[in-house]
Amino acid sequence: MSPRKSERILNLAICLLMARRFIEKSQIRQIVEGYHDLSDVAFERTFERDKDELRAMGVAVETGSNNPLFPDDVGYRIRRDDFELPPIEFSAAEAAALGLAASVWESATQADQTVSALAKLRAAGIDPDPSRVAALAPSIGAKEPAFAAIWEATLVRMPIRFSYRGAQRRVEPWAMTYRNGAWYLHGRDRDKGAPRMFKIARVEGQAVKEGRPGSYQVPEVDLDAAWARIGSGPQDLEAVLAIRAGRGGQLRRNATALPGEAAPEGYQAMAVRYARRPELVAEICAHGADVLVLRPLALRRAVISQLKAVVGRSA
Amino acid sequence: MTSSDQVNRLLALVPYLSAHPDADLVTTASVFGVSADQLLADLNVLWYCGLPGGMPGDLIEVDMEAVADSGRIRLSNADYLTRPTRFSPDEATSLMVALRAVREIASGEVAAGIESALAKLEQAAGTAAPPPLSVAVAGGSADVRSELAAAIEAGTVVELDYTDAGLAPSTPQVLPVKLIVRDGIAYLQAWSLDRAAWRTYRLERISQLRTTEASTLPVGEPPEFGPGWLEQLPDAARVGLKLRPAAAWIAEYYPTQQVRRLQRYLEVDLLVADPAWLNSLLLRLGPDVLAVEPPQAAAGARAAALDALSAYGAE
Numbered sequence: 001m002s003p004r005k006s007e008r009i010l011n012l013a014i015c016l017l018m019a020r021r022f023i024e025k026s027q028i029r030q031i032v033e034g035y036h037d038l039s040d041v042a043f044e045r046t047f048e049r050d051k052d053e054l055r056a057m058g059v060a061v062e063t064g065s066n067n068p069l070f071p072d073d074v075g076y077r078i079r080r081d082d083f084e085l086p087p088i089e090f091s092a093a094e095a096a097a098l099g100l101a102a103s104v105w106e107s108a109t110q111a112d113q114t115v116s117a118l119a120k121l122r123a124a125g126i127d128p129d130p131s132r133v134a135a136l137a138p139s140i141g142a143k144e145p146a147f148a149a150i151w152e153a154t155l156v157r158m159p160i161r162f163s164y165r166g167a168q169r170r171v172e173p174w175a176m177t178y179r180n181g182a183w184y185l186h187g188r189d190r191d192k193g194a195p196r197m198f199k200i201a202r203v204e205g206q207a208v209k210e211g212r213p214g215s216y217q218v219p220e221v222d223l224d225a226a227w228a229r230i231g232s233g234p235q236d237l238e239a240v241l242a243i244r245a246g247r248g249g250q251l252r253r254n255a256t257a258l259p260g261e262a263a264p265e266g267y268q269a270m271a272v273r274y275a276r277r278p279e280l281v282a283e284i285c286a287h288g289a290d291v292l293v294l295r296p297l298a299l300r301r302a303v304i305s306q307l308k309a310v311v312g313r314s315a
Numbered sequence: 316m317t318s319s320d321q322v323n324r325l326l327a328l329v330p331y332l333s334a335h336p337d338a339d340l341v342t343t344a345s346v347f348g349v350s351a352d353q354l355l356a357d358l359n360v361l362w363y364c365g366l367p368g369g370m371p372g373d374l375i376e377v378d379m380e381a382v383a384d385s386g387r388i389r390l391s392n393a394d395y396l397t398r399p400t401r402f403s404p405d406e407a408t409s410l411m412v413a414l415r416a417v418r419e420i421a422s423g424e425v426a427a428g429i430e431s432a433l434a435k436l437e438q439a440a441g442t443a444a445p446p447p448l449s450v451a452v453a454g455g456s457a458d459v460r461s462e463l464a465a466a467i468e469a470g471t472v473v474e475l476d477y478t479d480a481g482l483a484p485s486t487p488q489v490l491p492v493k494l495i496v497r498d499g500i501a502y503l504q505a506w507s508l509d510r511a512a513w514r515t516y517r518l519e520r521i522s523q524l525r526t527t528e529a530s531t532l533p534v535g536e537p538p539e540f541g542p543g544w545l546e547q548l549p550d551a552a553r554v555g556l557k558l559r560p561a562a563a564w565i566a567e568y569y570p571t572q573q574v575r576r577l578q579r580y581l582e583v584d585l586l587v588a589d590p591a592w593l594n595s596l597l598l599r600l601g602p603d604v605l606a607v608e609p610p611q612a613a614a615g616a617r618a619a620a621l622d623a624l625s626a627y628g629a630e
Binding site: 009015089094098101117123141221246287 | 327328329334363453522621
């Protein structure tokens, strides 16, 4: 960070903002501090880079001509409407929630961006005050090594390529979702020609650029539906379990009581629906003697066999 | 930090200082998430910026003497920068994702405030509006959250219907103080009257609660529940598991100390604060656990498996 460079870019922004018409490059070179002493080549390069930097921070630098007869005489300006944060007001409850947002991100980059956004709101006269909601302390992590590159690509709609479970994948990022404490990328897999969900923790190495920013359209995305598709599938199987009174945790909460069904002394017969046997076997075994399988027989045998494995391993 | 970061900050700093005459240096630095030294450097850049032409009256004025003497910032001659700039895509997205994380554990008025704040931010972001990004936190039932929020606000003791990690039900009496999120899971941080100590309870595992009387307990501030909180538990023990590759998922779901991936199996070191939790994990993993170190750490799971097998009878 050089103070001279910051001064030059800020002066350029003010110059273009105050311009009533498009200002030609040669004029900018004369009036903006920091350009006159540069050679022609250095000026061209520096000016292009400064413009790009302004655009990257969200400042819309417009290109156009003042003269309809000579549209090649291009100049530059910044429209105040595009430059300034539009009028925005928040209620006390909204401002309180905004204040909490500052402490949510555990990743330094996103935390800085959030603080920067909140500083803009404060500069617009809003006072995000989290003290009203001091009893809430949410957080989001972003520990995945590939997170930063994928986040960036998703924001600018840039195709990327990465290694995933041993294979190269070329993806157009559409959306990201944070579930069970981990980040997922949802996008179009170019080789499969279909949408896919990727767990970012499983991306091996880094994600690299595979095309230009903004080079594809993002369709309407239903993240919940996409998530459900990678889940366990429809729960079209049913088991009858015997669950001890007051036990069973989540299994009990998702089960339906079967009052007419016989169960061992101290147990209650309950029906649960499930999608895949291995997950249910694991869940039932975790409850030890508190949850027994009454039927189907195959499930009962699988549970008994897993319990025997637990006994046998440590013997 | 780059010049872009600095210019972006300066463009918000100018309207902020216009809206907050006589702003305090240290307070302002913390609003912008920078050190006081950095803010001084920022002011020194501003000093050289202003309207094109660079005549003395064109430049932004900062009373550097007042800053040095009293830490107060007085800025003038910048009437053309009265509003902050629009959000960059990264700022808008980081802020809105953080707010969605707050919404996951909020209830009542705050939750409603977040919904409306998000809608306003989306509108203000315009073309910088974020791509689809969602955040889901395992936060249990909305009713439980709103009753807890009310009890925290009123300072009342509640009795929880709780199922702990070892899947045993209990009804702890607690004074709730905070709802926190770690790794995508929401917890209640509360003073346990039974244990006379700070405890955390997973919101998902609280099925309901009953309000008792207002508390006069002087409990003070709860301990920091930051990353690595498990390590701070005095009685957490290190347990090593040798696992089949099929059980590799546990490294992504539980706070592991170390993971070594070998040719045909992997070795995972876990910190275990609650033996009942380890028992249910070993029962859940069954034959995918090849060895446990120290071996006696597996004794509880083995006893529970034997107990369950005897409940099935002689099969």
